[in-house]
Amino acid sequence: MANLIIRDVRKSYGSVPVLHGVSIEIPDGEFVILVGPSGCGKSTLLRMIAGLETITSGEIEIGDRVVNDLPPRARDIAMVFQNYALYPHKNVAENMGYALKLAGRSKEEIAKRVNAAADILDLKPLLHRRPSQLSGGQRQRVAMGRAIVRDPKVFLFDEPLSNLDAKLRVAMRSEIKELHQRLRTTTVYVTHDQIEAMTMADRIVVMHSGVVEQVGAPLDLYDRPANTFVAGFLGSPAMNILPGQIRRDNGTTIFDLAGGGSLLLPPGTEGETGQPLLLGIRPEHIAVDPTGDASFNADVVVLEPTGADTLITTRIGSTDLLVLIRDRMDAAIGKPLPLAIQPGRLHLFEPSSGRRL
């Protein structure tokens, strides 16, 4: 159990910088997820915490001790790799107990702790099997068991679920979350999957091109994304981000799209008029509303029903607008659809920097 502090950490390979000064403070017991598209530096940062990559500049502190120059084995961390990295020449029990064995613990203690971890993860019947005799999900659990046996200061997960099929992934997601609630070990978890990030994290760190874009609780990031990147990255389907400008006319607020056409904003929407802006609105925050005062028409281009809800691609002028609706309704391709934006759900961004206004 320990806090983890990352202080202005930079990384370059030769003259190519991949991390441009990252600072994150993770209090003891928190579950933090680093999320971002591939190549954003999240795995590099995790590997730097583990000691598998050198730190070009800055400091990493685990439990009030700067670990920059410590080898991985001296950092008291456990890591779960994407491809599990189980030792093929050792059975499950040996895999799980290897770190303790190297630390010179007694056989009885190793057996006791391996058994305890196996109990938590339902691995008891598998203890004497080799990794090659296990399914993907079982290997994943062994890799986690190996991590918890050590009772480390920090857990590091590097995309641990991306090799599992969709169903198993959902099951393991809640299993990892439950495990964390039980053990309360400081955890850093890397993923490119925003659903994993949203569902599991206490706090999310959104990274992009070696820079931290925003840090916050999942719902805070969803409700108040700091910029267009975070806005577009979190949430599925992605937020509509529309260029244009605000105009007020007889008490109504209208957004004129840069690509022609306009949409009506809810009354009381703030924002400077006559300035080029980016308007962000999530597909689930647009309703079909034939009666409302603030409704506007959009042409239906594509209908994608999934059963629970329907994703509708509509077009206004030359701008596409995604709409996600819960209720069944008779929309038809080519027919205009009356839409209304839910009040208080708009996001305005500055076009050049993408920053929230």
Next chain:
Amino acid sequence: MSVMKSERSMRRNSGSGASERQRMIVGRVLSYMALTIAVLLILFPIYWMVITSLKLPREIYRVPSLWPQVFTLDNYYKLLFDEGFLHPILNSLMVATTVTVVSVIFSAFAAYSMVRFRYRFKGLIGRLILFAYLTPGSLLFIPLSILMAQLGLSNSLQGLILVDLAFSVPLATWLLQGYFRGVPRELEEQGLIDGLSRMGALLRIVLPLSAPGIAAVSIFVFTGAWNELLFALVLVSSESQRTAPLALNYLITSDVLPWGPLMAGAVISSVPLMILYFVAQRFMVQGLTAGSVKG
């Protein structure tokens, strides 16, 4: 109507099934024939070596026969007791074993550094190693023999071992790199996190998982050193330092070829290699890395 049609189509299907089966049988026969020819081509020289070593001289020099009229161990007696062939065999064992052990140790470290570390001129060093391996021995035997003479190592097994190493270390390094690359990096990193040092990760994770590769490389190197004749011929002059191929070579006096003892020597020389291949083949077939990472 429809029933008739389906019946007809069924018959047609079974007809095509029969011709399919015929084609399969013909294919089998052809592939077995090809394999038999290949086996004969490989085994016949070995067979010829063995039966020649068991024939009397008069039979060897007469019309060649596929089966000896009289079996004899004379050639073996002559070779082992008159010519003292056991001594060169022991010399060869010494040279080949030392070369193998030293090559594997040195090249394991070299190959590991080439595969896992980033450093300056790595690419150049890699190419130099390949270049050294590809340089024909016949180009180098004069410079090497001068070098050994200056080092005071000519006419000694140590000198021969050093010269053999100059060729086997690049080969072994090059081969081991391939096997080490096959060990997932994450396994080693897991080892580092579990408490191993770099050296520990190499010794306890990479090497055990590359065991089939080490076995294969050992066999290559051992075979090369065991069969080596050119450098032995150039470097070794005294009888006590002769290796097996060299001793066999010295059986030939002017234009007289004592085929019987020569073949007996060839048979004896191939025994250690055969044992080695037999022991190691099981190792080489095993895929040790199965199941370690998502496959």
